[in-house]
Amino acid sequence: MTSEPGSCLRGKRILVVEDELLIAMTIEQILLDHGCEVLGPAPSVGAALRLIDRQPPEAALLDVNLSGHLSTPIAEELARRAIPYLLVTGYVELVLADPVLKRAPYLAKPFTPASLIHKMEQVFCRPAGE
């Protein structure tokens, strides 16, 4: 797609939903390093939905298991708004068991900054309308 890593990501406002502070901080750090604007991070479904409502993001990274709650409502809201999202999870089976989430692209934890960016480019940097 593009030769320059993170090119399409630059300047994108990306929602980060992650209940682990340290992971959220790490993702935040990676996104900031690649010129993204970070919305959040949000630790819960309620917090994420409030953020989306207040300031709709252009893309989203979703943890699947938020302190025992599935992030399905967030995925549905994002889908309703046609906002692309990438699941970031250590819980692949939960994703596959959920009728909404199993169709979404995902990145398994733990991950490296490079694998995250690469996956984000695959998911978020597609031609418009696709």
Place this chain on the structure above:
Amino acid sequence: MRHPVGPSRRLGLRAHLLALVLAVVVPALLFGVVAVTEVARSHGEASGARLQSTARTVALALDKEVEAYLTTLTALASSPFLDEPDLSAFDTQARQVAQALDTWIVALDESLHQIANTALPKGAPLPQAPSAGPAAQVFATGRPLVSDVFMSRTKRQPIVAVLVPVVRNEKTVKVLAMPLSPGSLARILHGLELSRGSFAVLIDSRRTIITHSRDGPRSSGQPAPAWYADPAASAESHGIVVGITPEGEKVALALQRLSYGNWTVAVAEPLDAYESSWQKPLVGLVLAGLVLLALAAAAALALARRVLRPVEALARHARSVTAGGSVETVPKATIAELETLRKALAEAEIALRDQAEVERTVARAVQDNEIRLRAVLEQMPLGVALVEAPSGRRLLCNAKAFEILGDPPSFANDGIEDVPVGAIHPDGTPYRREEHPIMRAILHGETVDREEMLHRRADGTITQLEISAAPIRDVSGGIVLAVGTFSSIDARKEAEEQHRLLTAELSHRVKNTLAVVQALMVQTLVRSRSLAEFRSVYEGRLHALARAHDLLLRSEWRHIDLVALVQNELALFTRNASRVEITGESVLLGPRQGLALGLVLHELVSNAVRHGALVGATGRIEITWTKEDGHLRLRWRELEGPPVPGSPAEGFGLELIRRSTSYDLGGKAECTFASEGVTWDMMFPL
């Protein structure tokens, strides 16, 4: 098989024996009766004939007598002395004749006046009145006559007479009458040798008695009973009539008409004598018959008892054998066939007893086996069902089967339409009959080993089964039964699912923890000035994380006690109570809260060790917490430490404390710097 032996409503042997006797005796008896009747009848006829013959003999003798009188009188009528005007010559002649015959003669003229009468002395005046009666009849007919009884004017007594006409020139000019001597008639009757009690009587056409063998002339002129001379009666009964005499005597009577006159002679015999003549042998025959019959009956009875007694004894014995009561031996029978029967029955009884004993033994063995089988079945940890081939009907189920399959247990279709189908596919559709493992064993002889399937109980609950089935064949190899064993694997499936979930959860946590550890490393690394500093700080944080994990694992990942967490982080210093003071009750924190607070406390301790109250030897720390409205309020206060060099730079430690309190705990942390030490006030919902 045993049939009740009881008195049947059918005819018994006794009745049959009686019928047998009657079948022989009745025709013989009938024959005897007919024979006796015939003998009696011929005897009766002979008696009648004898009586009749006597009557005929009497009649003949009387006829002869009358004929003699008529002949004599007719000869006299032709006497020429009658034609003379003076009849004295005739009178003389007539007197001679009359004397010879012991009677008298009367002559009458046409005017019916007596012209001569030998009953009167010669020359005596004759009765003047004309004579009525038979004389006129003789004048009228011109023929001789034998009269009925009439009253003699001369003798004043009832008499009978013979009358003959005196014919001259074919004209009756005179009539001669000669009474029949009653004595002569009586003599004739007396001359009969009649048996005792018998009598003969002569009567005229008007049924007036002429003479009587017993009474003689005394009864002359008296009327005889009407039936003495009833010609109709005599014709009907072969000339014998039976009646009662005026004397009240019951007699049999033989009647015989005489040739002359309208006279009848009756010979009577007392009925007793008459009947006894033929009834005596009859009675003898009947009596002899009855005696013979009685003897025969007695003999038949005795024989019948000989037949009946052993039969009844056998029947009684058979009944007592059937009832299982005391067994008495049946006495020997005197009749060969019955003895054979008795022996045969005795043998049959022994055989029956042996067979019954065998049956009882077998039945007991079967029962014992069934009890053992039951006991084994009920002890099985599996559900066991015995199913009939080819119907699929359930024959036997142990209690476990009821427990697993519900009540009543049902299999695929079960061969019974109204039983709800138990076996179902995962989509809920019932098994077809031939799909069920037990039915496959029945239909195809298939042996099924631990097949999993779903079963819907009658109450609608569904259980997962592991079922095995095998056919049971008889000696010829045909499938007669199938046995199915099954257990509910719900618990195992649940455990498997639990295990799967646990593994998945573990995988998730491990990956998450690794991600956290990675993030911790990245965050520590970017803020470290040297590798040595990174190593020291990172190891400290990693250990804090590990300690919090330890506490969580002790409670099986349920909660962490705040007291333990705090003591754990301050372990190095809590031994010296003068430096660390912990005030707070036990509060249980969730795993995420515990882990987050563990790291926060670690940062606080680290800061105190590096820059705060724990740097020197004098500083103290007070940690206090309270619960308020579902929130935890925790204060970290450092006292009497070395002077704090103003507000420290915003390091990662402080950022971690603030953000973690906010992000992970959903609360907030505030920091106050004073000269004697730093104070943290944290509040977050529990």
